[in-house]
Amino acid sequence: MTTSRRNFLRLTAGSAAIAAGLSACGTSGPKSSGSSSEAGATGSGATYWFLTGQPQQAIREAQVKRFNDANPDTKLKTNEFQNDAFKQKIKTAIGAGQGPTLIWGWGGGGLKAYVEAGQVEDLTDWLNKDQAELKSSIFPSAFTAATVNGKIYAVPGETVTPIVLFYDKRAFEKIGAEPPKSWQDIMSLVPRFNEKGIAPFSLGGQSRWTNMMWLEFLFDRIGGSEVFQNIFDGKKDGWSDPSALKALEEMQNLIKANGFIKGFSSITADSNADQALLYTGKAAMMLHGAWTYGGMKGSGKDFVTGGHLGYMNFPPYEGGKGDPSDTVGNPGQYMSISAKATQAEKDTAKKFIATNTLDDATVDAWVKSGSIPVVKSAKDKLSSITDKNDAEWLNFVYDTAANAKNFAQSWDQALSPTAAETLLDNIAKLFQLSISPQQFADSMNGVIGK
Amino acid sequence: MTAAAPTVAKVAGRTTSRAGRSGSVAWMALPALAIFLVFGIVPLVGVLLLSFTQWDGLGAIHPAGISNWRSVLSDPGLPHALFVTFEIMILSWAVQTPMSLLLGVFLAGRQRYRAFLAVLYFVPLLLSSAAIAITYKALLDPNFGLGAGLHLDFLAQDWLGKTNLAIGVVIFVVSWQFIPFHSLIYQGGVRQIPTTMYEAASIDGAGRVRQFFSITLPQLKYTIITSSTLMVVGSLTFFDLIFVLTAGGPGDATRVLALDMYKRGFQANLMGPASVIAVLLVLIGLALALILRRLGGSTTASQQEGA
Numbered sequence: 001m002t003t004s005r006r007n008f009l010r011l012t013a014g015s016a017a018i019a020a021g022l023s024a025c026g027t028s029g030p031k032s033s034g035s036s037s038e039a040g041a042t043g044s045g046a047t048y049w050f051l052t053g054q055p056q057q058a059i060r061e062a063q064v065k066r067f068n069d070a071n072p073d074t075k076l077k078t079n080e081f082q083n084d085a086f087k088q089k090i091k092t093a094i095g096a097g098q099g100p101t102l103i104w105g106w107g108g109g110g111l112k113a114y115v116e117a118g119q120v121e122d123l124t125d126w127l128n129k130d131q132a133e134l135k136s137s138i139f140p141s142a143f144t145a146a147t148v149n150g151k152i153y154a155v156p157g158e159t160v161t162p163i164v165l166f167y168d169k170r171a172f173e174k175i176g177a178e179p180p181k182s183w184q185d186i187m188s189l190v191p192r193f194n195e196k197g198i199a200p201f202s203l204g205g206q207s208r209w210t211n212m213m214w215l216e217f218l219f220d221r222i223g224g225s226e227v228f229q230n231i232f233d234g235k236k237d238g239w240s241d242p243s244a245l246k247a248l249e250e251m252q253n254l255i256k257a258n259g260f261i262k263g264f265s266s267i268t269a270d271s272n273a274d275q276a277l278l279y280t281g282k283a284a285m286m287l288h289g290a291w292t293y294g295g296m297k298g299s300g301k302d303f304v305t306g307g308h309l310g311y312m313n314f315p316p317y318e319g320g321k322g323d324p325s326d327t328v329g330n331p332g333q334y335m336s337i338s339a340k341a342t343q344a345e346k347d348t349a350k351k352f353i354a355t356n357t358l359d360d361a362t363v364d365a366w367v368k369s370g371s372i373p374v375v376k377s378a379k380d381k382l383s384s385i386t387d388k389n390d391a392e393w394l395n396f397v398y399d400t401a402a403n404a405k406n407f408a409q410s411w412d413q414a415l416s417p418t419a420a421e422t423l424l425d426n427i428a429k430l431f432q433l434s435i436s437p438q439q440f441a442d443s444m445n446g447v448i449g450k
Numbered sequence: 451m452t453a454a455a456p457t458v459a460k461v462a463g464r465t466t467s468r469a470g471r472s473g474s475v476a477w478m479a480l481p482a483l484a485i486f487l488v489f490g491i492v493p494l495v496g497v498l499l500l501s502f503t504q505w506d507g508l509g510a511i512h513p514a515g516i517s518n519w520r521s522v523l524s525d526p527g528l529p530h531a532l533f534v535t536f537e538i539m540i541l542s543w544a545v546q547t548p549m550s551l552l553l554g555v556f557l558a559g560r561q562r563y564r565a566f567l568a569v570l571y572f573v574p575l576l577l578s579s580a581a582i583a584i585t586y587k588a589l590l591d592p593n594f595g596l597g598a599g600l601h602l603d604f605l606a607q608d609w610l611g612k613t614n615l616a617i618g619v620v621i622f623v624v625s626w627q628f629i630p631f632h633s634l635i636y637q638g639g640v641r642q643i644p645t646t647m648y649e650a651a652s653i654d655g656a657g658r659v660r661q662f663f664s665i666t667l668p669q670l671k672y673t674i675i676t677s678s679t680l681m682v683v684g685s686l687t688f689f690d691l692i693f694v695l696t697a698g699g700p701g702d703a704t705r706v707l708a709l710d711m712y713k714r715g716f717q718a719n720l721m722g723p724a725s726v727i728a729v730l731l732v733l734i735g736l737a738l739a740l741i742l743r744r745l746g747g748s749t750t751a752s753q754q755e756g757a
Contacts, residue, residue, distance in 0.1 A: 091507055117509040206610070206699055263592030265700045266610030271587075273594060282593060418506075421718035425702065432701045 046341070046348035048102040049079045051086055055369040056158070059362060067356040074348040076102070094119050094338070101341040102349045107145030107154055107334040108414040115148045120336040121346065124152045131354055138358065141407030142332040142374045145414065156332035157357045159371035160401040161290040163213045163329040163410075167310045168303075171198050171284035179310060183221065183250065183317040190259045193284050199261035201254075202283035204269035208424040209412055211431045213287050214254075216328040216411055218247035221317040225326055225406040232414055234449035240441040243321070248430065248437030250317075255431060265432060272299070279303035287314070289329055290397050294370060297389075304389055311393070313400055327400055328408040332374040372397045419447045494732065501725035518722040522730075527702065527710070535706045538620060539685040545625045546632055546681060547674070553629065554636020555666060568637070575630040583694035586623050610696050613703040620692055620704055627691070628684075632677045639673030640666060675746040679739055686735050707731055 050060050057080065068075045079100070081089060086104075093099040094114065103120065105111060114120045127135045134155075142156035167179055175196055180186045186200075193200040204210045219227050223243025231238035238244070254260075261283050267273050275292050277283040279300030286292075297304040316324040335357065337349050356362070358375050366373040367381040372394060379398055385391040401407060412420040426443055429435045435443075504514040522528060557568045574582070589596045590609040597605030610616050643666065651661050689708040692698065698705035698713070705713075707727055715724030 095507070095509065113506065113509070206697055208697075208699075261593065263608035263611050266587075266590070266592065266608055266616075266696075268587075273591060277593060417717065417719040421713060428699055429701045434701050 045075065045077055046102065046345040046352075047077045047079065047100040048104070048349070048352070049081060049086065049090060049100040050104040052080045052082055059365045059369065062365065063356045063359075063362055064352075066359075066361065067352050070355075071348075071351070074344070074351070076348060076352055097340055099338050099340070101338050101345045102352065103336040103338060105154065105334050105336060106330075106413055107156075107332070108409050109416040109420065110413070111146065111154055111334065111336065112148050113416065114336065115153050119339055120153050121339050122151050122153060123155065123337065126350065127152055127155070134354060134358065137375050137377060139331070139374050139376065139401055139407070141401070141404050144407070145331055145409040146334055154334035154336040155353050155357070156374050157335055157353075158333040158373065159330075159366055160332060160374050160397070160407075161330040161371075162327040162397065162400045162404070162407065163216070163287060163289055163314070164311045164397075164400070165285060165287050165314050166278060166292070166296075167285040167312075168278055168281060168283075169308050169310045170281065172310075174198065179312060180315050182315050183218075183320075185315065186259075187254065187257065189284075190254070190257045194258055198281070199277070199283040200259050200285060201261065202274045202277035202286040203260045203264040204267045204271075204274035205260070205265040205428075205431055206267060207269040208428050209410070210269050210274065210288070211427045212411055212424065213289075213328070214251060215247060215427065216408065217287070217314040218250055218317070219244060220326050220328065220406075220408065221314065221322040221324070222247045222250070222320040224321040224323070225408060228408060228411065228414075231444075231448060236448065237441075237445050238448055239444040240438075245437050245441060248440055251430065252433060252437065255433060265428075275299070279309075293393055307389065309389075311396060323405045325403050326406045326408070327404045329410060330413075331401075331407045331409055367394070370394070372401060374401075376402065416450060418450050422447045497725045497728045500721055501729050503722050505721040506719040507721055514722055518726050522723050522726040527705075530702060531705055531707050531710045534617075534702075534704060535686065535708075537617065538624070538688065538704075538706060539682055541617075542621045542624045542628075542685055543678060543681050545621060546629050547678065549625070550629050550632035550677065551636050551670070551674070553633040554638075555640050555662065557633060557637045558640035568634075571633060572630045574627050577627075579627065579690040580694050582623060582627055583691050586619070587695055590619065611700050613700060616696050616700060616704050620688075620695065623691060623695065624685070624688065628681070632681065635677050635680075636670065636673055639670045643669045672746060675742055679742045682738050682742065683735050686731055686738075707734075 048064065051057070061078075064076055064078050090099065090103065090105075094103070095117075099119070103114070105114075111120070138156050139160065142160070143152060146152050146154040146156055171193065172179060175189075175192045175198075177189060177192060180189055190200045216228070223241060223246070227238075227241050227243050227247075230241065261267070261277055267277075269288075272292075272295050274286060274288065275296050276299070278286045279296050293304070293309075296309060300309075303309055313324065313327060316322065335353055337346055337353075341349070358373065360377075363373050363375055363377055364381055367378060367385070370390065372378050379402070382391060382394050382398065385394060408414070412424060415423060423444060426435065426440050430437070430440050500511075501518055502514060502516065503511045504518070505511040553571065557564050557571070587610065588594075590607075592598065592606050592608050592611075595606070597603065597607070607615060609619050647665050647669075648661055651665055656664065687708055688706060689712065692704055692706060692709055693712070696704045698709045708731065711724050711727040711731065714720045714727065
């Protein structure tokens with residue numbers, strides 16, 4: 001349970017609990033409502049499996065209810081699962097031809113595995129012709145993780161959660177400095193914070209994917225988005241691209257300069273200790289997902305409400321090729337349609353996607369719950385947010401996601417599980433300084449395309 | 451031993467009727483046998499077969515010959531995982547055995563306060579490994595843990611982030627958890643030793659230490675072997691504790707075989723190589739159990755001989 005980024009992200013992503021109404025988030029243990037029926041993909045009507053856990057669960061249930069009320073003849077049957085149970089069950093069920101009509105997922109490497117096993121429908125034509133309007137309403141960046149070999153196999157839905165550089169305004173006042181405008185600024189801020197006894201960066205390094213967020217940005221800012229794209233596309237020796245090696249080297253430079261809090265490799269993100277380091281003033285900055293805003297607001301006393309929390313997109317690297325508007329993280333959650341379902345079931349599922357997943361009521365509900373849904377129309381809803389801090393934050397998240405030239409999916413979800421596990425292992429060693437950039441690249445080149 | 455002879459003769463005389471009777475009750479073993487077969491042997495064979503296949507848990511299972519075995523056995527990570535597994539096994543045995551032995555001997559006394567202490571010592575065993583791991587992780591946190599809270603600098607180390615410290619912490623926590631159980635075994639063992647032996651030794655003028663080394667320790671031979679077998683074979687399956695405490699880190703410093711198997715199988719979706727490790731674990735466990743049995747000799751009757 002603890003190590004998996006996938007778990008954590010999937011639980012929290014989308015919730016990004018902000019706003020007063022969300023105070024319950026983070027502690028809401030997902031309800032276990034195991035599958036009671038064995039409703040498979042065959043015959044008995046369209047089915048939809050998704051995750052429990054508030055506030056997302058209520059929003060999904062409301063979507064289905066609206067659909068079923070409007071379509072009494074072709075009702076959608078649902079099964080709700082706890083995160084871990086879902087991941088096991090959905091894989092086995094699809095493998096056994098017993099999966100649901102509508103498959104909820106995370107896109108990327110997982111989706112690719114379904115595609116390769118011939119389990120999901122190609123939705124390219126349907127989206128381009130019949131649902132052009134729906135398609136154009138969604139952030140274009142969300143489609144990357146839904147696309148395999150140039151074809152779209154899933155519809156992005158739900159919410160965006162980019163990775164953001166958070167900082168404590170009080171810490172910067174203490175040393176009389178401005179937030180970093182470049183990577184070089186970061187490097188020169190490090191000794192100044194250390195002198196004052198404030199750790200420059202908080203990091204929950206034991207979770208491994210937390211370290212990965214740094215590499216995702218460094219690769220992008222130094223070499224541009226194509227460096228990882230080449231790796232993702234399986235280009236030979238993609239990890240030993242000169243920009244990649246440079247990024248890995250810069251990473252180790254920051255670690256050697258004591259950029260991270262003492263003991264970072266034994267801190268986990270699951271316990272939220274990394275957030276606590278930021279809001280208790282022990283660390284000045286933190287690179288983390290947008291979903292941590294709610295946690296810091298809930299547990300950080302007046303840290304958020306008092307206006308001490310600052311945030312920004314990751315700064316550029318002077319002389320780097322990357323577009324500074326690029327971001328990484330979770331561009332959305334995804335719905336695919338089972339290739340094994342009957343035509344009638346597929347039609348029902350498509351109708352549900354078209355009419356009830358990103359409709360006005362849903363978009364409204366997501367924004368109220370403190371998240372930015374993956375549609376451009378989310379912007380119109382933001383004016384209704386009364387809390388000043390929340391409104392500012394939601395606008396920032398919206399702008400980051402909407403303006404990103406490239407919204408890269410988190411590496412461990414973009415890659416296949418096999419490559420992702422090797423990656424996380426090697427990242428842990430890189431941050432321990434027990435392997436060199438070259439050794440890192442060599443062992444990662446070995447799993448390209450796997 | 452004189453009394454034994456007639457018994458043996460009697461038994462021999464009734465061999466046939468005995469065999470008949472035990473034959474008629476043999477069916478009583480069937481449920482146990484069936485459960486062992488279904489939940490023990492079948493999965494074992496399944497894993498063995500799986501180790502010769504390529505499977506990601508999603509699609510079809512493809513035969514892979516010995517390629518999994520070749521890749522796992524030539525993986526430089528394997529000797530490391532083996533080394534860590536044995537390191538933790540041997541060190542935790544070396545810490546636990548003397549402490550459990552002494553505690554067991556101490557607790558074998560009949561005073562009432564010792565019964566109370568025994569209950570107290572037993573508490574760690576009642577907690578789940580995951581809960582223990584989470585608690586220790588919180589206590590050892592360099593920024594929010596015990597050391598930082600009490601301003602004790604020597605305690606505010608990066609306990610789980612440095613290779614040697616992390617191994618030490620794992621061994622400490624394992625010992626903390628299991629010493630109570632082994633103390634209980636030793637306590638039982640010590641209480642089995644006839645008091646007449648100690649009385650005789652006292653008359654001969656042997657002191658407490660002499661009695662411990664000349665009577666208690668030799669008499670506990672089988673208890674030591676039982677307890678050691680449980681420790682050694684049990685340590686092969688340490689998973690939950692390490693998984694929660696260090697997740698195999700820092701780097702792969704505490705990545706034991708069981709964890710390696712989990713990570714390959716369920717995180718990297720490589721069921722074939724994970725099965726290879728599972729088979730290796732079974733083989734190592736069996737070999738260790740056999741070796742320990744050999745060390746103990748094959749008969750069980752000689753312990754009380756001197757009495």
